[in-house]
Amino acid sequence: NAGVTQTPKFQVLKTGQSMTLQCAQDMNHEYMSWYRQDPGMGLRLIHYSVGAGITDQGEVPNGYNVSRSTTEDFPLRLLSAAPSQTSVYFCASRTQGRAEAFFGQGTRLTVV
Amino acid sequence: QQQVKQSPQSLIVQKGGISIINCAYENTAFDYFPWYQQFPGKGPALLIAIRPDVSEKKEGRFTISFNKSAKQFSLHIMDSQPGDSATYFCAASRMNTGFQKLVFGTGTRLLVSP
Numbered sequence: 001n002a003g004v005t006q007t008p009k010f011q012v013l014k015t016g017q018s019m020t021l022q023c024a025q026d027m028n029h030e031y032m033s034w035y036r037q038d039p040g041m042g043l044r045l046i047h048y049s050v051g052a053g054i055t056d057q058g059e060v061p062n063g064y065n066v067s068r069s070t071t072e073d074f075p076l077r078l079l080s081a082a083p084s085q086t087s088v089y090f091c092a093s094r095t096q097g098r099a100e101a102f103f104g105q106g107t108r109l110t111v112v
Numbered sequence: 113q114q115q116v117k118q119s120p121q122s123l124i125v126q127k128g129g130i131s132i133i134n135c136a137y138e139n140t141a142f143d144y145f146p147w148y149q150q151f152p153g154k155g156p157a158l159l160i161a162i163r164p165d166v167s168e169k170k171e172g173r174f175t176i177s178f179n180k181s182a183k184q185f186s187l188h189i190m191d192s193q194p195g196d197s198a199t200y201f202c203a204a205s206r207m208n209t210g211f212q213k214l215v216f217g218t219g220t221r222l223l224v225s226p
Contacts, residue, residue, distance in 0.1 A: 042201060042216035090155050099144055101214060103155030
């Protein structure tokens with residue numbers, strides 16, 4: 001049972017480049033979400049999804065897009081990377097009716 | 113605006129001592145308060161959680177104390193061990209939104225010295 005899998009683990013981008021951070025879960029969880037973790041700021045919610053085809057914005061959505069075409073996958077897209085998006089990104093999933101969120105191991109992104 | 117304020121930012125405790133981390137929240141609609149533990153290079157993992165109908169919850173060496181009137185809750189780690197060295201995050205959420213949005217504190221880096 002892999003849980004929540006994020007790829008890649010590390011990525012360096014140049015300003016203006018685009019990329020997709022991948023997140024997959026094999027627990028058949030309805031809810032998935034993306035957080036970014038920055039020093040001194042904890043984890044902040046970027047986008048979340050309550051099921052396939054349904055997404056919504058979190059606390060810091062600007063500069064990021066998401067889609068949810070399947071229950072398993074919830075990719076996060078950076079259309080034009082900026083240095084302010086340098087961060088560690090975590091994907092999490094949760095099943096309906098249960099409060100516990102399961103996190104992936106994170107993607108460390110550096111934008112130069 | 114930080115909805116959940118956490119302190120201290122860092123903490124050094126001797127092995128066998130008690131580690132105490134405090135959090136305060138503003139939104140009285142919050143009704144689920146978890147603590148997550150994060151080791152370097154890993155994602156956060158749920159450690160223990162409490163709902164406001166109780167004032168304390170204990171699981172092994174970990175205890176959450178909850179003060180609804182003061183809008184504060186804290187994590188106590190008894191008999192702290194070097195293996196407890198990690199970053200701890202408090203968080204808050206709302207049951208009636210299906211726990212959809214976890215609001216995290218800024219984190220406390222705990223170091224337990226041998």
